[in-house]
Amino acid sequence: MDEDMLEDQRRLVELIEAEGWDVTDLEISAYDSPWADEDTPEATVTITARKPYGIEDEDSDGEDDENPFRLK
Numbered sequence: 001m002d003e004d005m006l007e008d009q010r011r012l013v014e015l016i017e018a019e020g021w022d023v024t025d026l027e028i029s030a031y032d033s034p035w036a037d038e039d040t041p042e043a044t045v046t047i048t049a050r051k052p053y054g055i056e057d058e059d060s061d062g063e064d065d066e067n068p069f070r071l072k
Contacts, residue, residue, distance in 0.1 A: 005043045009043075012047060023049045029044045030043045
């Protein structure tokens with residue numbers, strides 16, 4: 001695997017984490033493109049990340065009447 005590909009992958013992870021996301025899974029695939037006549041490799045990066053939204057205060061009673069998906 002090309003070191004430039006790995007460096008780009010690291011940079012993508014840094015950018016995502018800088019936005020408050022938690023990277024939970026990461027995959028990079030390097031291959032020669034079947035559509036191009038060139039011998040330059042390509043890469044696909046798949047990043048799975050999570051980010052919690054709507055963190056409730058400790059003083060909150062835990063009810064959110066505006067959320068249609070919350071079970072009551």
